[in-house]
Amino acid sequence: MTGGMNVVFDIGNVLIGWDPRVLYRKIFASEDEVAWFLGHVCTPEWNLEQDRGRSFRDAIAEATQRYPQHADAIAAYDRRWAETILGPITGTVAILDELEAQGTPLYAITNWHQDKFRETRGRFSFLERFRDIVVSGDERLVKPDPAIYRLLLERNGLAAGSCLFIDDSPRNVAGAEAVGMRAHHFTSPEALRGHLTAAGILP
Incomplete structure (x- = not known):
């Protein structure tokens, strides 16, 4: 070569x-909460569908339906996405x-x-x-x-x-x-x- x-x-x-944990450390009080959220709610597999072209509007709606109690944190993945860029x-x-x-x-x-x-x-x-x-x-x-x-x-x-x-x-x-x-x-x-x-x- x-x-x-x-x-x-x-x-x-x-x-x-790029690291979504940087954003969610501002939202959740502990590293365990960050890890749980990104492991169960806004997961790498969920994010990959946006990489495949799914709209963030549809992605946020889908995740919010699964975890309505985390609606604000889910919406931040879109609204505050720039904060994941290091x-x-x-x-x-x-x-x-x-x-x-x-x-x-x-x-x-x-x-x-x-x-x-x-x-x-x-x-x-x-x-x-x-x-x-x-x-x-x-x-x-x-x-x-x-x-x-x-x-x-x-x-x-x-x-x-x-x-x-x-x-x-x-x-x-x-x-x-x-x-x-x-x-x-x-x-x-x-x-x-x-x-x-x-x-x-x-x-």
């Missing part, structure tokens, strides 16, 4: 920190800048609700460095469905083997590898830099 690679980034928790992961953004400066083609595939992504995109100018971003909510597809990776490849005329995909989820990494992409499980900017250097993508 040397020069000529296309680098494909995940965005959440690779380039931009800001740029500066070490990875620096790598992105270096890759762009040397002419590496940059792409992204993200599991993100379409409207929330548009809000977020306006806050982080480095997201404009990508030649294309596949947003799950727009496509009604979520990683690790093979179709979402193939969509990026087909839309941009890319060979799977010419792409290195970077994601913090092992399942999503495996999904990319299943369609023939090379992949790196993101754990830290430092580890990513080491991988890119060893692969000859960064000096």
